[in-house]
Amino acid sequence: MAKRRSPAQQKLSAIMALVIGLLILGYGIYSVTSNDVDCGGQTMNAGDECVSSQAGSSTTRSMSEQNADNHRMGWFGMVIGLGIASYGGWSIYRAFGTRHEQQVPVQPGPTPSA
Numbered sequence: 001m002a003k004r005r006s007p008a009q010q011k012l013s014a015i016m017a018l019v020i021g022l023l024i025l026g027y028g029i030y031s032v033t034s035n036d037v038d039c040g041g042q043t044m045n046a047g048d049e050c051v052s053s054q055a056g057s058s059t060t061r062s063m064s065e066q067n068a069d070n071h072r073m074g075w076f077g078m079v080i081g082l083g084i085a086s087y088g089g090w091s092i093y094r095a096f097g098t099r100h101e102q103q104v105p106v107q108p109g110p111t112p113s114a
Contacts, residue, residue: 007095014091021085024077031074037067 005013036043039050039061050066052059061069 010091011095014088014095016088017091018085018088021081021083021088023081025081025085028074028077028079028081031070031077033074034070037063038070039066 038044039048040052044050044063044066046063048063050061050063052061
């Protein structure tokens with residue numbers, strides 16, 4: 001049986017999810033709106049080619065192909081970041097906005113007679 005997290009742990013993980021989601025969302029927005037074309041951390045200029053190697057094979061992209069790839073990854077980051085930030089916000093609401101105490105019902109008192 002899984003151990004239940006303490007309220008402090010729930011609050012910390014909710015805040016971390018919100019922060020991480022907002023950072024990813026911000027990176028996605030930057031990638032989509034930026035006019036610079038990035039290849040491996042370097043800004044590309046007209047006529048440059050981006051060569052990336054992975055698992056023994058390499059891929060060569062023109063500046064326009066790399067720009068399209070950067071924008072596609074930016075949109076992906078925005079969607080993922082928004083999802084994580086939304087989950088973090090919902091978790092914060094649940095952790096901070098609701099009481100976990102059991103309320104005792106109030107018994108009605110005697111009615112005043114006229």
